[in-house]
């Protein structure tokens with residue numbers, strides 16, 4: 001339908017990346033000082049309209065495609081969870097407001113951290129058998 005409903009918040013300002021990484025790390029561990037973004041210099045946060053019934057799936061496809069694009073460009077990347085919770089916190093809501101995204105209208109899906117790999121990218125694991133089922 002060409003709605004292109006998900007939006008992407010690109011954060012490269014070091015202080016904001018760090019603040020959001022710590023916020024996410026606290027949600028993950030319950031502890032202060034844990035950077036869930038592993039010191040990555042950039043994060044792309046995907047959000048989608050709260051009233052969109054396919055928000056999570058649309059946003060997840062955006063993330064998957066960004067991971068593939070990052071790999072094709074030789075960048076290191078990782079999917080980072082807790083996107084919903086991170087943008088429900090006061091810090092997360094403030095970041096959205098500063099970027100011009102209404103925190104009451106948009107649901108955090110998840111994020112992609114990006115960086116320059118400091119070594120070779122790991123080889124893909126062999127595909128596990130028995131994951132395709134057929135009927136008929």
Ligand SMILES: Cc1cc2nc3c(=O)[nH]c(=O)nc-3n(C[C@H](O)[C@H](O)[C@H](O)COP(=O)(O)O)c2cc1C
Pocket residue numbers: 078079080081082
């Ligand atoms: C929905 C989802 C959420 C993830 N969240 C995180 C995360 O918060 N932190 C992290 O280090 N990796 C996260 N990952 C990456 C996974 O830990 C794992 O590295 C990646 O899915 C590759 O898995 P594989 O080694 O089984 O192929 C996430 C992956 C997915 C699909």
